[in-house]
Amino acid sequence: MGCANPATAAPQPQPPDLTGMGVERGGPSMTHRYRRLVLDMHIPDWVPGLLARFDPERIADLLVAGRINYATIYAQGHTGHCYWPTAVGVAHAAAREADLFGSLVAALRRRDIFACAYYSLVFNNLIADHPDWRIRSQPQASLADDYGNHRYGQACPNNPAYRARAAAEIAELLSRYEFDGMFFDMAFWRPICLCPACLKRYRDETGCDTPTVVDWHDAGWCRYQEARERWNAQYQAEVTALVKRLRPGLPVTHNAGGILHGWPLAVGLDTITASDFLSGDFYGDLSDQRTVGKLFSACTPGRPAEIMTTRCLPGPQEHVQTKAEDALARHAAAVVACGAAASIIDGINPDGTLEPAVYEMFGRVYAPIAALEEHLGGEPLADVGLYFSDDSKISFAEDGRPAAELRGGERVYPHLRAVRGACEKLQQGQVPFAVVTRRHLAELGRYRVLVLPDVLRMRAEEVAAVRAYVAAGGRVYASRLTSLNATDGRPSEDFALADLFGCHYGGEQTDAISYLRPSPSPAAGELAAALAPQRCLAVRRQTDGRSGMVTLGGPMAGQPLATRTASMYAEPGSVVDRRYISLHSSPPWRDTDEPMLIHHRFGQGEVIYSAANLEALDAPAASRLWLALLRRLAGAPWRVEVQAHPCVWTGAFHQPERRRVLLLFANYPPMTPALPVPSVSFTLQPMAGPWLRLVELPSGVEVAAQRDAAGAISGTLAHVDGLRAVAAVYGDGEGHGGQNSLD
Numbered sequence: 001m002g003c004a005n006p007a008t009a010a011p012q013p014q015p016p017d018l019t020g021m022g023v024e025r026g027g028p029s030m031t032h033r034y035r036r037l038v039l040d041m042h043i044p045d046w047v048p049g050l051l052a053r054f055d056p057e058r059i060a061d062l063l064v065a066g067r068i069n070y071a072t073i074y075a076q077g078h079t080g081h082c083y084w085p086t087a088v089g090v091a092h093a094a095a096r097e098a099d100l101f102g103s104l105v106a107a108l109r110r111r112d113i114f115a116c117a118y119y120s121l122v123f124n125n126l127i128a129d130h131p132d133w134r135i136r137s138q139p140q141a142s143l144a145d146d147y148g149n150h151r152y153g154q155a156c157p158n159n160p161a162y163r164a165r166a167a168a169e170i171a172e173l174l175s176r177y178e179f180d181g182m183f184f185d186m187a188f189w190r191p192i193c194l195c196p197a198c199l200k201r202y203r204d205e206t207g208c209d210t211p212t213v214v215d216w217h218d219a220g221w222c223r224y225q226e227a228r229e230r231w232n233a234q235y236q237a238e239v240t241a242l243v244k245r246l247r248p249g250l251p252v253t254h255n256a257g258g259i260l261h262g263w264p265l266a267v268g269l270d271t272i273t274a275s276d277f278l279s280g281d282f283y284g285d286l287s288d289q290r291t292v293g294k295l296f297s298a299c300t301p302g303r304p305a306e307i308m309t310t311r312c313l314p315g316p317q318e319h320v321q322t323k324a325e326d327a328l329a330r331h332a333a334a335v336v337a338c339g340a341a342a343s344i345i346d347g348i349n350p351d352g353t354l355e356p357a358v359y360e361m362f363g364r365v366y367a368p369i370a371a372l373e374e375h376l377g378g379e380p381l382a383d384v385g386l387y388f389s390d391d392s393k394i395s396f397a398e399d400g401r402p403a404a405e406l407r408g409g410e411r412v413y414p415h416l417r418a419v420r421g422a423c424e425k426l427q428q429g430q431v432p433f434a435v436v437t438r439r440h441l442a443e444l445g446r447y448r449v450l451v452l453p454d455v456l457r458m459r460a461e462e463v464a465a466v467r468a469y470v471a472a473g474g475r476v477y478a479s480r481l482t483s484l485n486a487t488d489g490r491p492s493e494d495f496a497l498a499d500l501f502g503c504h505y506g507g508e509q510t511d512a513i514s515y516l517r518p519s520p521s522p523a524a525g526e527l528a529a530a531l532a533p534q535r536c537l538a539v540r541r542q543t544d545g546r547s548g549m550v551t552l553g554g555p556m557a558g559q560p561l562a563t564r565t566a567s568m569y570a571e572p573g574s575v576v577d578r579r580y581i582s583l584h585s586s587p588p589w590r591d592t593d594e595p596m597l598i599h600h601r602f603g604q605g606e607v608i609y610s611a612a613n614l615e616a617l618d619a620p621a622a623s624r625l626w627l628a629l630l631r632r633l634a635g636a637p638w639r640v641e642v643q644a645h646p647c648v649w650t651g652a653f654h655q656p657e658r659r660r661v662l663l664l665f666a667n668y669p670p671m672t673p674a675l676p677v678p679s680v681s682f683t684l685q686p687m688a689g690p691w692l693r694l695v696e697l698p699s700g701v702e703v704a705a706q707r708d709a710a711g712a713i714s715g716t717l718a719h720v721d722g723l724r725a726v727a728a729v730y731g732d733g734e735g736h737g738g739q740n741s742l743d
């Protein structure tokens with residue numbers, strides 16, 4: 001595809017600069033509200049009795065019983081109805097009689113519950129009455145073709161009439177009501193939109209026709225995806241700017257859940273500019289939760305970020321089947337241990353009532369967080385930076401496929417799989433880490449080790465920042481396709497970071513299975529110990545590109561730490577071809593001298609490059625080996641060392657104004673009810689001043705502490721069940737706090 005003669009790119013409108021518009025990035029009214037609720041209310045009005053029993057005072061009382069101090073309530077929803085008596089939109093029938101939204105806002109504020117208004121962008125079933133507004137998978141697709149088989153209508157944010165309607169409703173809402181925050185849901189495209197407005201905008205901006213076949217090695221396709229992400233970021237920024245014009249100090253957030261999904265949603269990191277803090281809904285497993293917890297905590301402009309999940313299993317499509325109380329409590333505690341606020345999504349009954357017993361349960365779920373809330377906050381402490389690339393939410397295996405077929409399930413993307421695998425290994429290995437992105441390039445020096453997990457595409461400024469980081473003494477682990485491709489689709493023959501890696505790209509390894517074997521080097525003993533009782537590690541090639549390895553070619557400047565052992569045959573084998581030597585498996589057979597792990601010094605720093613995406617492999621030996629590589633790169637203990645069962649999620653936050661580090665331990669096993677973990681031990685290296693004492697929170701009871709000659713302080717908590725917190729308090733080294741209870 002592509003466009004032979006793209007028009008000289010016109011200057012693209014940039015997101016508005018919000019500074020000076022009174023933006024309060026997480027103002028004091030919300031920073032210590034970690035117990036949240038989304039009162040899900042996508043209720044239409046075409047059946048009598050819908051929302052007829054909506055009682056704002058009763059609802060607000062139930063939220064108090066649920067210990068909720070921040071509620072996102074619906075001004076409008078996916079059905080397109082407004083829940084206030086609007087003059088510019090379609091008011092829900094019940095809202096023409098009684099102002100559902102306005103009365104609930106007032107009831108919440110009287111109880112000191114933060115009232116955040118929900119508004120659904122893009123997802124709007126008014127397209128049934130305004131079919132011109134709709135997102136189209138094909139130019140000729142009818143309303144029924146695209147929307148005849150499901151309930152979610154989508155209006156295109158490039159359609160001027162839809163934009164105008166949404167803006168009018170938002171402006172009217174802001175002109176009529178005082179509330180505390182604004183949450184915009186669902187600003188993303190899925191799939192690509194071929195409506196007249198999108199086709200015209202792309203033609204006007206680039207001089208090109210809209211491509212419809214995915215090709216990540218084609219400049220035209222890459223340019224189109226860039227446009228989609230830019231349009232979405234601009235739309236979110238414009239909506240935010242509208243709110244800020246009318247209510248300068250109002251905190252605004254757009255659902256950022258799409259950041260962790262694949263490219264089809266067109267939600268890139270640039271959308272963050274439109275939000276004062278990050279918020280998003282997630283329904284996945286523990287792996288999803290730890291990844292999003294770290295990503296949101298790292299990327300949120302204002303703290304805390306907010307992570308939502310449903311009361312029911314498996315997600316919002318279920319109204320009744322409720323998660324176990326212990327599972328909800330563990331989830332909320334784990335979110336808080338990531339530094340974020342927990343939010344439970346509860347669907348209102350169609351008649352407008354809530355389930356009182358459910359709110360009693362929420363009250364128990366949130367009780368431990370309520371007790372700790374005043375102690376939370378601070379700057380996350382991390383020694384490892386895990387790189388997340390929004391340009392790499394793609395798969396080269398998609399090349400040649402019609403874009404309309406691809407829906408963006410994130411699990412098919414190699415980089416996301418590697419990020420997820422790395423998060424799991426780092427959390428279970430109790431390594432203090434944070435997610436970093438291209439928004440953090442100036443801060444790479446904060447991290448002792450930077451992990452580049454199968455980063456499929458990199459921008460020139462990212463490559464330059466990583467090179468400068470290593471030259472200045474940084475340590476990098478990088479895997480597989482990292483830096484092989486730029487974001488503009490231009491063909492590339494070698495890693496852009498080959499000079500750091502100490503090796504060159506040779507091609508894709510086509511064997512179905514390969515084995516990583518430590519080779520003679522100063523690291524051989526450590527790597528062998530990490531693999532034991534295995535002598536080598538299996539790396540399988542997946543035909544969809546999610547997992548596998550590359551071959552290396554050309555002169556090798558680095559030292560091999562491991563080489564490849566091949567199986568007898570490259571292909572799987574069959575009854576007919578007899579190309580197998582053991583019927584079930586393909587065991588290692590032939591040692592080669594082809595390097596798989598390379599160690600290389602560059603400038604003041606060093607790099608370990610892995611030809612395989614080890615961090616994505618799901619095997620205990622892969623975890624041990626990978627963590628051993630990071631330890632070797634770090635060369636010193638982590639600032640916060642924790643010995644605990646892998647089900648414990650640890651958070652460490654520096655609170656300089658309180659001269660302490662807050663440690664949070666959430667016991668979050670994959671199966672609940674959880675059993676207590678017998679003990680959690682921790683050691684903190686010296687930081688801003690000498691450690692004075694360890695205090696458990698919120699009780700204030702002192703924890704027995706040991707200090708070593710180097711100034712590190714250690715302690716142990718026994719019987720860790722639920723959420724536990726310890727503050728490690730330091731002095732300023734000038735005698736203050738000298739009544740040292742450790743002496």
Ligand SMILES: [Zn+2]
Pocket residue numbers: 134135136156157158159193194195196197198199
């Ligand atoms: Zn469109």
